[in-house]
Amino acid sequence: MTNTDHTLLAEPAGPREMRDAAIAMIDARGTVVGWTHAAQQLVGYSAGEVVGRSAAHVLPPPEDARRASAFAELCRARGGWSGTAAIRHRDGHTLRMxxxxxxxxxxxxxxxxxxxxxxxxSLSSGTTGGPVR
Structure with a gap:
């Protein structure tokens, strides 16, 4: 018996529709292990500047280290998080994302x-964890 239904589950995107998503992958120790081109465009750091370094490299200044640590613990406890956060651009200004x-x-x-x-x-009110303060 063969399946003759060739219906596609999704249509392929054309080149204009294929945009790189701004994504970072971080390991359990907080080290950046993946970085997309869109992330580079957004915050100014190339993959070579962040991959292999602590994610704190793109967080606000060190005086916020305690808050960043508390945020990491919150993510671990909840298995994830969504909301707004401050990220440091390569040129030094802070971006709210x-x-x-x-x-x-x-x-x-x-x-x-x-x-x-x-x-x-795209965030529903039920999944937003609120701002990182």
């Missing part, structure tokens, strides 16, 4: 965090 932080688990039980910039309109 809407982020979604998602927990990823691999086969080897290693955890990673997928951090993506999302459109504020």
């Amino acid at each position: 809407t982020l979604r932080v998602s927990l990823l688990r691999g086969r080897d039980a290693d955890t990673r965090w997928l951090v993506s910039v999302t459109d504020i309109g």
Whole structure:
């Protein structure tokens, strides 16, 4: 018996529709292990400048380290988070962004965090964790 239904589940995107998403992947220790071109365009740091370094490199100045640590613990406890956060642009100014932080688990039980910039309109009020203060 063969399946003759060739219906596509999704239509392929054309080149104009294919945009790189601003995404970072962070390991369990807080080290950036992945960085997209769109993330570079958004915050000014190339993959070579952030991959292998602490995610704190793109967070606001060190005086906010305690808040960043508390935020990391919140993400661990909840298995993720979405809301607004401050990110430091390479030129030094602070950007307010809407982020979604998602927990990823691999086969080897290693955890990673997928951090993506999302459109504020795509967040439902039930999933927003609120601003990082």
